[in-house]
Amino acid sequence: MSARPGEAKLPHLFKPGRIGRYAAPNLVKYGACCVSNYNTRDGFITPRELARTRVIAGTGCGIITNQGAYPDPKGEGKSYFRQVALYDDKFLPQFETIARYIHDAGAVAIQQILHAGRYGGIDLGYCVQPSVVPQTLPHFRPPREMSKDDIRRCIGEHVDAARRAIKAGFDGVEVTSFMGYLLASFNSKFTNQRSDEYGGTIENRGRFMRELIDAIKQALPEHPFIVRLNGAELMDQWGGNTEDECFELMRQAAGCGVDMISVTVGWQEAPESSIGRDVPPGYWNRLAIRAKQECPNTLIAYGNRLPDPVMANDCLGRGEFDYWEVCRPMLADPELVHKAAEDRLDEVRRCIGSLNCLSRVFRDLPYSCTMNPALGHEVEPEYAITPAAVKKKVLVIGAGPAGMEFATTAAKRGHDVTVIERGSRIGGNLLGYATHDLARPDDLLSVVRHYEVMAKKLGVKLQFNTEANPKFMRSVLHQYDVCVVAAGARVDLGAYAHVEGRERLVDALDVASGKAKAGARVVVLGGNKVGLVIAESLRKAGAEVALVESGKRIAEDVMPTFKWRHTSWVEELGIRTLTLTRLVRITPDAVVVADAKGAETTIPADTVIAAGPRRSNQELFAEFEWMVDELHGCGDALMPRGMDAAIHEGYRLGVRI
């Protein structure tokens, strides 16, 4: 096949590679990002998973790592509710199918073995560890110490699982210690407090790993073996390994002849963010660079929070590591490598680091992706973008994420789509969110940019500064077959109708969009995601801010993995927070609130911002009912929620219409 135009621009990424005796068509490794919770509770791979892995196989990566399977029949290694198992030949048929998909796509097939150790035993009342070191997060099971017999058996189970993977047709095997799993807990001086030959010195702590590597290499000498190891644990406060110790352990692994080390960052329990939206892309690259320097003769794979193929290409070019190992960026856009190869990087849907995927996995739900509404639904034809049987003229009201996701999806199917928008650009309330976001506005703005690019490429017509109302609708009567109301939501100022001084209220969405300005002393009513983002941003800019929430807690509508971020920002920034507190009245220079017992407090304020409750802009449904053949809605216009729901609903409507 002749080189595609983008390959010359990213020559390092698209250079052929090699691992052991296997040739890889390029230097991209699909990281095991697939503990999906799509499988059966007893470890069998489902048709849903197979359909998903078929997409993974087609991503164009040179090496593809299949999701981590637990190796033991008891399930001590099992960390996720519907994790796949590989402790018996009865599981083989589906693994054979996956290996075939990967080979058909021309990639090297690696099966990962994931014994979760400290985070395992999900169906048991305990987990196993080198030593009894209690959990620091209540989510995980109380520990039991492994005896030497347990250790021997555990290594044997890893070897058996590895053999089985090869029998199924995989080319090689990987063992992960990502985020503190069993291997990591032996290596760490926090969790390994043994006094026998498996604990104490770093030489002893690394013994389990070395024996594991030796046993697998001896059993499968012809097949590549990869370990995932921490470059940094971020567990300093608990007395975990220092970075120097992490690299000493990498040298031990390299010394045992592993074919590749995949460098990861952080433990589940680490107080610091390692792959979230607040971590800038490329932040941890130094760990991969050091790994390469310390283990020059071992392949180094790396990619944590390095979502950009251009950056990755440059790193490869400088010899910083050998394979770009990507995970979430491929969830967000399985076409990423092909788009890069075809010089269509502007069309990529970027992973925005929202961690919706892992939030769901930790709630025992199948994972999904904010940016890729089809993820996990590959087995359902209803979610596929197929040519529309009847090409329609479609009018979309609102250029927020819901309207634009719908518009671009419908246009891909051949519909003729026009979007009308009251404002002057694409983005809706997402723009206001991005402007005030403290984590990484650029991630959110990338969503807007994506829609701008795709609307242009797909010929979606955009009409800005145009308000949809009955008069407008009458002016276009009979011109459209379908009308989709994606007009979002507004703050329900009517909810404050009884409040004295309500004329001083400012709408949070107006502050977000820049239409209204806040002063130096601000009270924000509503500790929800909109109120929080505004409060944090104003505080950061120097205003004195108080947050008043009628419920028990703030951030109740924020996704689980981001709640802690808001609560810590609120504390770090010194935002005064009053929960179980209601608004009583607004005076010319203050807000009077009352707690649950009715005790009143006066908070001086020059600006009072109403951030909730929000109310859907649904009036258009009633007004347009008799004006158009099909009338639909999506996003906040149906019910105020968030960006994820807006994107997913826009897509689902787009593939159906």
Place this chain on the structure above:
Amino acid sequence: MTTWQDVLAQHAHLFAEVQPGASIALAPGSPPRAQVKQVRDPVPMQLWLRGPDRMAVVDGEYRGLKSLVSDVLFLPEAGALETALAHEAPLSELKRELRDGRMLVMVMRSRSELRERGWSEFFEALGLPFQGTCR
């Protein structure tokens, strides 16, 4: 001067569901992780113990993880409890200490046991997640 007993009484609603006999042990040390040992020489600790009708603050001895019978272990840096108590909102300060590593937490029971023993409200108030967090 405010005592921890006063603080627990002020926040009685957070402990309303806590079962009699359930307790939190607070064993100060510097650095806090120095206390993460199976067995150690006895050092003073504080227990927040649920009595028949309220939380009581009781003095005790910490002898390492192995002999600890409490549901939860707090490991404050030496002086951190006093700093929190001197603060106008001691629990908020405790929360800040948890967040910036001046105090560590270990749970000695499973999540469901902790729930059954009535700690959910207090944990929520401290921002201790019941979730694993891949951040």
